[in-house]
Amino acid sequence: MSLLNLEVPEVKESESVLLERLSRGQLVRRRFFRHKLAVFGLIILVLMFVLAFIGPYFSKHKWDQLDFFNLLQPPSREHYFGTTQIGGDVYALTLRGLQKSLIIGLLVAVFSTGLAAMVGAFAGYLSGRADRVLMWLVDLLLVLPAFLIIAILSPLYRGKTWLVFVVLLAAFGWMITARIIRGMTFSLRERDFIRAARYMGVPTRTIVFRHLIPNVASILIIDATLNVGGAILTETSLSFLGFGVQPPDVSLGTLIAEGTSAALTYPWLFVFAGAILILTVLSVSFIGDGLRDAFDPGSIKSAKK
């Protein structure tokens, strides 16, 4: 008995020692993988990527091929998700759309978060006039809903590559993150290590890129993740109205738009695309939430009280 009693505190101590030995990265990873929903989201997202990029090889039908003998067929072994009015294979079309949506979502998130980091850090660090001009630009862009602007500009990229579309989505999606980064930079710039760098004559550009941005990296990672979901939503919404990805190429948005006209009698035309869209965005937001809790355990502690 006495042995048992002695052992209990020992175990606790070794655990805390273990925690101290872990590096920050290991700690974050550990907390992330303890977050059930986040792991669930990660699994779903990985599955989506596998489905999007490897899935097409499991069907003999290509997304741009038409099967004229099977028009508007319900799901079967031949066509997993059924066929469209003109004989397109819904399975292949949906996966193609998923590919497009995932790539656009990722690219837009990376670009817009990068832009937000730079604008926010420069505005916060320089303050004064540069800050006022940049924040004024942010306010201006926030007043105009990004969706309206991109829709207005849509004739500019009609007939060009979808990369133009990506650039536009990123160009109008960075404002709120930039504001958050600016706020954090305000408190960082008075810290000793930044001051030391400044007095040593390190140029502003280097301070921003080498000292400021790495210090807000956790927020940037979280925001980039959450922006993926937002970007996918905006992209599909625009595509739904015909302002986004242009035919003959497909995205989940255009698929849903085409499917809805006849969807009451032929539900397979849009149900799969819709479900995949919701699942993808949901998994991304779970991952974002998990990352936030992993990087900032204070937020859960206060929430669990």
Add this chain to the structure above:
Amino acid sequence: MLVVLASSLGYFLAATALDPRANFEGRNPPIPESTIDHKLDALNMNTKTPILERYVTWVGDVVHGDLGTTLSENSVNNEISRRIWVSLRLLLIGSILGSVLGVLVGVFSAVRQYKFFDRSFGIISFILLSTPVFLLAILLKFGAINFNNRIGTTFFYTVGEYTPELGGGTWTLLVNRLQHLILPTLSITLGGVAFYSRYQRNAMLDVLSSDHLRTARAKGLTKRQALFKHGLRVAILPMTTFFAYSFGLLITGAVFTETIFGWNGMGQWFIISVQANDVNAVSAIVLFSAVLVLLSGFIADVATAALDPRVRLR
């Protein structure tokens, strides 16, 4: 100031990206170029006129309260006055219901943290936040059609704002409008409820563990009194900033609900005008949305001042 800048930016973007000339070119029989020019000149949309000149003309008219003429030669002012209430009704009800219900759900979730109510609404709001408005609207529409088929009468109307040429008294008309109103409002509100309830829950949880709430309980207030008088008032403050931000999203949502449910509002008009390259109409809608977003920001500021005595003093 920001309204002027935002609408000017909107005008420049619209004027450069949209090409009204395309509407007249390539027709059969071909319209002579001079006729097109003449017509576009009358509308102040000729792409051959330098953009600054067109802009100055446009601003001059807008200052006098004239938003120009659409491509189909209707006055933009008339068109707006016909459509504006349709959209405002949707946006007003949507924003008020969304924020109020969202705040209530958030508060209850926080008070009953990790109980059934909190968990179920947490999951529902996560799913709602991941569903784009257009998909939600479509699903609601199909759900309603199925429901109608099942009960045999049209309970939910899925197209239009009201049934034209409907007889009967005021009461029948009112009920009819309500039946049309439910679905679009629902599709625009649910997202708002989910959005607000998540933030409200977090803000409320912070307040629940604060000292001043414990003091309020200690001085003898009941739990309900303490929560609503001292807790909610503090926890609701951060929501006012979200209110201003989310209004832009709400306008975007209105575009989809109006299109999907066939309402002749500003949002649906926007889609039509962009597709028709109608520069004047598009600029007018951008102006409209900029005014709305700034108004909502103003309301948010007033609400903050009303709730927070520290702001009022300054």
